[in-house]
Amino acid sequence: MQQFIDTTLSGLAQGMVFAAFALALVLIWRSTRIVNFAQGSMAMATTFVALALIQAGWNYWAALAAALVSGFVLGAVVERVVIRRVEGGPELNAVIVTLGLFVAIQAAVAIIAGSSFQSFPAPFGLRGFTIGGNTIALTPNRVYVIAAVLLTMALLVALFRFTRVGLAMRAAAFGQEVARLLGVRVGRMLTLGWALAAVVGSLAGLLIAGGSFVYPAYMDSLIVFGFVAAVLGGLDSPIGAVVGGLLLGLALSYVSAYFGGSSVVNLAALVILVVVLLVRPGGLFASTVARRA
Amino acid sequence: MPDTAVAPDATRTSGATLEVRDLTTSYGPVRALDGVSLTAAPGRITAVLGANGAGKTSLLRTVSGLVRASSGTVLLDGADVTRAAVESMVGRGMAHVPEGRGVIAELTVEENLRVGALFRGKVGREEFDRVYDLFPRLVERRDNPAHTLSGGERQMLVIGRALLARPRILLLDEPSLGLAPRIVAQIFGLLRQLVDAEGLSVLLVEQNARSALSVADVGIVLNLGRVVATDDARTLMADEDLRHAYLGF
Numbered sequence: 001m002q003q004f005i006d007t008t009l010s011g012l013a014q015g016m017v018f019a020a021f022a023l024a025l026v027l028i029w030r031s032t033r034i035v036n037f038a039q040g041s042m043a044m045a046t047t048f049v050a051l052a053l054i055q056a057g058w059n060y061w062a063a064l065a066a067a068l069v070s071g072f073v074l075g076a077v078v079e080r081v082v083i084r085r086v087e088g089g090p091e092l093n094a095v096i097v098t099l100g101l102f103v104a105i106q107a108a109v110a111i112i113a114g115s116s117f118q119s120f121p122a123p124f125g126l127r128g129f130t131i132g133g134n135t136i137a138l139t140p141n142r143v144y145v146i147a148a149v150l151l152t153m154a155l156l157v158a159l160f161r162f163t164r165v166g167l168a169m170r171a172a173a174f175g176q177e178v179a180r181l182l183g184v185r186v187g188r189m190l191t192l193g194w195a196l197a198a199v200v201g202s203l204a205g206l207l208i209a210g211g212s213f214v215y216p217a218y219m220d221s222l223i224v225f226g227f228v229a230a231v232l233g234g235l236d237s238p239i240g241a242v243v244g245g246l247l248l249g250l251a252l253s254y255v256s257a258y259f260g261g262s263s264v265v266n267l268a269a270l271v272i273l274v275v276v277l278l279v280r281p282g283g284l285f286a287s288t289v290a291r292r293a
Numbered sequence: 294m295p296d297t298a299v300a301p302d303a304t305r306t307s308g309a310t311l312e313v314r315d316l317t318t319s320y321g322p323v324r325a326l327d328g329v330s331l332t333a334a335p336g337r338i339t340a341v342l343g344a345n346g347a348g349k350t351s352l353l354r355t356v357s358g359l360v361r362a363s364s365g366t367v368l369l370d371g372a373d374v375t376r377a378a379v380e381s382m383v384g385r386g387m388a389h390v391p392e393g394r395g396v397i398a399e400l401t402v403e404e405n406l407r408v409g410a411l412f413r414g415k416v417g418r419e420e421f422d423r424v425y426d427l428f429p430r431l432v433e434r435r436d437n438p439a440h441t442l443s444g445g446e447r448q449m450l451v452i453g454r455a456l457l458a459r460p461r462i463l464l465l466d467e468p469s470l471g472l473a474p475r476i477v478a479q480i481f482g483l484l485r486q487l488v489d490a491e492g493l494s495v496l497l498v499e500q501n502a503r504s505a506l507s508v509a510d511v512g513i514v515l516n517l518g519r520v521v522a523t524d525d526a527r528t529l530m531a532d533e534d535l536r537h538a539y540l541g542f
Contacts, residue, residue, distance in 0.1 A: 167400075168411055170397075171411070178391065180380050181359070181391065182409055182411065182412065182458060183412030
């Protein structure tokens, strides 16, 4: 029983990070129909920004804020400078470009920061809470991870639901031509969408780095899991991304605890992906809305 | 729809004059518009008619800036807007309702309407209520996603959304497409009331020439990208040869 609870708790915390990363992918997919394979590299780059600042003596929170801001800028620049040229073109162009960015950013960070492992601090304790003499797998840092992701989601929902900018972003994403005819600056909204997605992706990177080691390729597994989570949810649905992330986190946690350990986790993620695509090709939360521009 | 739905609206500015001079638009080697000239005046419905491929949709898309003209001029109240950005047109008083009932399917009815008013900043609730009064069918669908609407409801939504932009000239592309005759009559009737009550200009593109001419003041017949006739709607209606040759009725 103790092991089951621990497995569930760590699965949830993991799943939250997957959810945030998947959410970043979904935000971009919804507005530009591009899967941003560079999301992980971009998040890694901003995590190194935070690391550099922390090593320079900044406190964690200031460094976190600076990293998120740099994520925002990076997302906007990437969209404006690189993605704008392939938007609306053949899908393969965008895929190649984001894959190229993925490699380029990772290489650039490796050149600047080196490719050795460096420890990244956690803002809260890594020792589990004690309940009735038992130490459970819920650590203060995991509570922080879960809360940070939930808060980010709530802010995103509020932005899209209740603000004029959010409405303009959704209009630009779902009806580009109509939005332009009604005066929405669609280009600006797409830039803003990429910037926000990069912030959410960066947050996922920063959270998973906390109390662990970072190196230029440390996000690679999260890219796979985040992508699986996004596809589980249907790529189009923010709620789907969150549920997909949590389900995947739990599933992988159970696999790791009960079915052969961490060595089969990657395999399990891909098996889940294949099964979902076979059974429900549109994802668990697929909406069957026919798009009319 | 009640006959009294369109109450005079004192705050609305009167219609705009659209003048198109010698407009030519090409898609690669294909000339969609070939030297088109026309005028749409305030307080009038100007219907542009013609067969499929005559250049009707290209005309609207060029006027609103979605497509760049290769030559010619578009004047809105005398100001040259030929090269103006699409996004700026609605602020200049032009609302273009594109073909195919361009609702934003993922947004609710209310959200679609709000997008129409977005560029104006804060817009009073009473303006939304006015649109719901014009189209009572939309009230009960207010919180439904637009993709659940019927064809007629979608057409009402896009016209209502355009009205929330407070246009001085309304460009309508095939509003009758795929709608039952009764709904078409309703929508055209409402359009007539709006024009008469508020002096709005309407440039209406229609393949359904009979219905369009019955509501319009002026008719312009396009064929292969050229204007072949411009006249009073009644005169065109009476011209049997022209109807047979270009309008198919």
